[in-house]
Amino acid sequence: MSVSLLLEMAQDAALAEPDRVAVVSGDLRLTIAELSTLADGAAGVISASGAQHVAYVGAGGAMLPLMVFAAARAAVPITPLNYRLSAEGLRTLIGRLPRPVIIVDDEYRDMVGDLPGHAVQIMSPADFIATARTSPPAAEYADPDSVAVVLFTSGTTSAPKAVELSHNNLTSYVMGTVEFASAEPGDAAAISVPPYHIAGIGAALSNLYAGRKAVYLSNFDATEWVRLVNRETVTSATVVPTMLDRIVTVLEGLDESPLLPSLRTLAYGGSKVAAPLVRKAMTLLPHVGFVNAYGLTETSSTIAVLTPEDHRTALASSDPATARRLGSVGQPVPTIEVQVRAPDGAVLGPGEPGELYVRGEQVSGRYTGIGSVLDADGWFPTKDVAYLDEDGYLFIGGRSDDTIIRGGENIAPTEIEGVLVEHQHVRECVVVGADDDEWGQIIVAVVVPRGDPEPDPEELRGFVRERLRGSRTPDRVVFREQLPTNATGKTLRREIVDELNTSAKEFT
Template sequence: MNVAMLLDMAAEGFRERVLVGRAEDGLTASRLRELSVGGARLARAAGADAILHLAVNGPAFPVALFAAARAGVPLVPVNYRLGSEQLDALLANHPRALGIAEPEQADALRRAGVPAVSPAEWLAAAADSDADGVDATEAEPADPDSPAVLIYTSGTTSAPKGVVLRHHHLVSYVLGTVEFAGAGAEEAALMSVPPYHIAAVSNVLTNLYAGRRVVTLEQFTPDGWLDLVRQQRITNAMVVPTMLARIMDTEGLDRSVPSLRALAYGGAKMPVRVIETALRAWPHVDFVNAYGLTETSSTVAVLGPEEHRAAVTSDDPVVRSRLGSVGRPVPSVELEVRDEMGAVVGAGEPGQIWVRGEQVSGEYAGQGPTVDERGFFHTRDQGRLDADGYLHVEGRVDDTIIRGAENIAPAEIEDVLLRHPDVLDAVVVGVPDEEWGQRIEAVVVPRGGARVDTEELREAIRATLRGSRTPDRIACWPELPRTPTGKLVRRDIVAGLTAEGQPVSGS
C-alpha cells in the first residue's frame, strides 16, 4: 500500500465527515481526496520531482502530502524558521520541486529557482485542477518502496540530514497502531507541532485513518490552546513537554477542558513534576507518553493511560519510576539496549537504544539505509530497560559529557535539578576545559520570578549523586533555547556559557 490508498479508504468510509480543520468550515474526507487529485495534476504538469512545503500548518499541508503521494513524488516539509544560509543550502537539494510557501518565505524559493505558490493559492489551484473530478486511471499508484516524505532533522547538534520515509514505512506505522474508523464522528484532535516534524505527518495519517478531525494551532500560547480545546470540543491532543509545562505553570488560567479525553506528549523529556501536576489537574484525561524518532516514522514505545495512573498513585518506587519512562515498545517494534561493543545489556543496565520493525527507515538522503546486518537502527539515544520492560531514555549519545575518563549522562543531573520546586527548566552540558577535557555546567530557569540559590542546587546534586557529577557552575537564565518541538539546542547553551558577556548569574 501507499499513503494515497489510506486517503482513498477514508474518502470511501467517511465521505462528508469533516476531517481537516474546524467543524464549521473544514475539509471533508471526499473533498480532501478531490484536492489531492488536483494537487497531483499540478505537480505532474510542473514536472516536479518533489513538493516543498515551507509554511505553517494548515489545510494546505495534508493536501500537499496526499497530492505528492498521488503524483509519485515525495513531500518535503521545510523548517520555515531556518536562517537564510541554512535554508538556501537545504533548498539547493531540490531545484525541480514545486514550492508552497508563505509570502515571507517565497524569496528563498525564488533564490533557489523553485516556483512557489502561497498555501491559499495552492488550495485554489488544486480545486481548479480537480474541476473534472477524480480520474482513478490518470496515474499509476506510487510504488510502496518509493519515498513518501523527506524530513530534515532539526540539526540541534549538527547540520540537518534528510530522513527518507518510504510509503511502506508510514503505512506500516498506521496499520500497526490505529484501527480503521476507530474514532467517533464527534472526535477531534488538536496538533500543536509544526509541519516539518514527524508528529505532524504521522498525526495526519493516523487521525485520517481513524476518522478523527484534525485541528492545528499555528502559534502556541497556553490560553490560546485552552480556548481552542473548548471552542472546537477537542477530544484528543498532542503537545511537547514545554507546552504542557506552560499550561500547568501559568497562573490565572481557566484550565477546564471538559471535552478532552486523551493527551499525548513526546519530542523531549517530560519533567516528572509537570506530568504529576497534569494528572492531578485533569484526572479524567488519558495521558500517553509516545517515544519515537523521525527515522522510525514516529512512535516506537508508549506509556499508556493506566500506567500513568498506577505510577502516580503507587508507593512502590519501581512502579512510581515508570512515570519517568517512555513505556514499552509497541507490538510491531523490537528494541534492544546495547553496550558500546554491540552486546545486549541486562535489565537495568544503561546502554544505547536500537530498534527494528517495518516502520523503521533509518535511511538518509544520499547515504542509504544505516541499519545493521540484523535490520536494527541505532537511535543514538541512551537508555535502559527495567525488569518489566519499561524503557527509560537518558539522553543522546552526543550529549554525553566526558570529564576526565568518566562518561556522564546529563539527564540524571537534570532530573535532580527539575525536582526543585523553584526550577521551571534545566539543562546540563559539557563545557571545554583544559584540565578535564570537559567540565560540567548547568543552566536553570527559575519559576515565576523565584530566586534560586545555585549553591543549594549544587548541594542537592552532591547529596543525590556522586561529587564528580556536581556541576562546577549553575547559571540562571530567563529561558533555554529550544526548537518548536521542545528539543534543547545544546550548542547554543554551550556557546552562551563560554561567551564573554554571557546572560548568566552565578547565584
C-alpha cells in the same frame, strides 16, 4: 502500500456520513470526500509541472494533509521545510531537493526567493488550491518502497540530514499503532505540532485513518489552544514539552471546573518532559489520560508509549520502581523490537544503560546521499542512551553525543537534570559539559529559576550531592531566564555549550 490508500480507506469508511468534517483549519472545513477530490486535482498540478519533488514552506494547517496525499498521488516525495530558518538556511535545504515545485505561505515568500534554474514552479497555497480545483486529476499508485516524505533533522549539532521515509514505512507505522475507523462520532484531535516535524506527518495520517476530525492550530498560542479545545470539543491532542508547560500555566489561571471537559487524551513527546510538570498536569486534568510517545524521524514517529494507565499507576504508587516509570517512555509498540547494546555490540540486560537499537517495518534509517545505516539484521542505531527495566519499560538518558566525560568518567546529564528539576526553586534546567583544562569537561547546570530571588547555587549543588554520587554534583550553576529550544521543544545544548566555552575563553 501507498500513503494515498489511507485516504481511500478513510473515504470508504465515511460513506455512511458523507458530510462529516475531516479537517478544520481556521475557517476552512473539509469532508473526506472534499479532501480526496482536492488531493486528486493537486496531484494533477504537481504532475503537470514535471516536478520531481514537492517542497512546502509554511505553518501547515489543512495544507499539510492535502499536500502529503497530493504528492503521494503524483508519486513524488514531499518535504515540509522549517519556515523558522534563516533565508539562507531555507534556500540551502531547498537546493538539496531535485527539481521541486514549491508551495510557500505568503509571509515566507521573500525568504524563498526566485531560485532560477532550480525550482520548477513557486506557488502560494491559495493559487495552488485554486489551480487544483480546476486541474485534471491525477492518481498514481506509488511503489510502496519509494520515498514518500523527506524530512530534514534539526541539525542542532551538525548539518541537517535528509531522512527518507518510504510509503511502506509510514503506512506500517499508522496501521501498526492505530485501529482503523476506531474514532467515535464527534471525536476531534487538536494538532499544533509543526508540519516539518515527524509528529505533524504522523498526526495528519493517523487521525484520518482513525476517522477523527483533525483540528489545526498552525501558530501555537497556549490561550488560543485552550479556546480551540473548548470550541471544537476536542477529545485528543498532541503537544511538545514547551507547549505543555505553557498550557499548564494558562490552566492554573482559570477559575473553571472541570478544565477542558471534552478532552480525554493528551499526548506529549518530542523531548524529555520534567516529572513535576507531568504530575502538575495530571492533577489539573484528572479526567484526562496522559500519553508519553517516544519516536524519531527515522522511525516514522512513535515506537514506545507510556499509556494513561501507566501514568496513573506510577503517580499513585509508593513502590519506587513503579513510581519511577513516570519518567520513562513506556513500552515498545507491538510492531517494534528494541535492544540496548554495549559499545562492543553486546545486548545488555535490564537496568544496564547503553545505546538503543530498534527494528521494524516503520523504521527507515535511510538518508539522502548517505544511504541506509541499518545493520545487516535491520537494526537502527538511535544514538540515544537508554535502559530497560525488569518489566520492559524504556528509559531514555539523552543523546550519546550529550554524555559528559569528566576526568575520564562518563556522566549522563539527564540523571542530574532529573534530580535538579525536583527542587522547589527550579522551573527548568539543562546539564552540559563545558571545556576544562584540568578535567577535560566540567559539569555545568543551567537553571531557569522558579520565581525570585534566584536560589543559592550551593543549595542546588548540595541538593544533587545528597541524592547522587559526589562525582555527579555540578561544578557550576548558572541561571538563565529561559533555555534555547527549537520549535519542537528540544533544548539546544550545543548553543549552551558554545556560549559557556566562549565566555570561559574571554576571561582567560
